[in-house]
Amino acid sequence: MAMPPSFRLVSGKALPVSDSAVYVGDARLQLARALQVAPARLQLLGPALLEDSLPLAVLLVDVQVWILPDLAENRLAKLAGVEKFDDLQEIVALQLSSKSLKTLPERFGLVCRDSLQSLRILHSGLRCLPESFCKMTALKQLVILQCNLPALPPSFVELPSLEELTITGSRLESLPQAIWTARALAAKDSQSGAALCQEIGQMVTLR
Incomplete structure (x- = not known):
């Protein structure tokens, strides 16, 4: 039986792929989870570029895994004034302001997890937050000013250290209801505070 x-990786580091992977596409998904990157950023090379529909059983050579650059990460690094995206793990306070900023890279919360305490997103086109956002264990202050963010994800309540949430001039229509019972949170919204307070049904004043 063929092995x-x-x-x-190009560096020579071996990557785990379980026996449940039958096709190249299955292996790509497992590798993406292990490397914490989007599957589309992985190129798998055998004798040539491997298609997802190719059965692993027919491969007689080892597979080299290339991680393509994440353009969103590169753009955010430039916006934040750091050389590389991973340099954000040293940042304590970060302010982002750009109309071209529609979302944050998927790894944002993981890279900033233990360091970022204050995040201010001002006058941007921000429309959504990545799933990793709730991983930021050190974040205490979040300011969202003049953005297009319509809602906060339910996992937002999992931010363990968040003390102050300021939302001004956004399109935010609702907040996760558990946000008020999760911790003592000072929340402010200059435009839609009354509506949010009525919806949530809590004795909270949003300014």
Whole structure:
């Protein structure tokens, strides 16, 4: 019986792929989870670029895994004034202001998890937050000013250290109801505070 192919980064580091992977596409998904990147950023190379529909059983050579650059990460690094996206893990306070900013890179919350305490997003086109946003264990202050963010994700209540949430001039229509019972949170919204307070049904004043 032929041995299954091994998967390695360009650096030579071996990557785990379980026996449940039947096709190249299955392996791509497993590798993306292990590397915490989007599957589309991975290129799998055997004798040539491998298609997702190719059965792993027919591969007779090891597979080299390339991680393509994340353009969103590069743009945010430039906006934040750091050389590389991973340099954000050293930042304590960050202010972002750009109309071209529609979302944050998927790894944002993971990279900033233990360091970022204050995040201000001002006058941007922000429309959504990545799933990793709730991983930021150090975040105490979040300011969203003049953005297009329509809602906060339910996982927002999992931010363990958040003390102050300021939302001004956004399109925010609702807040996760558990946000008020999760912690003592000072929340402010200059335009839609009354509506939000009525919806949530809590004795909270939003200014």
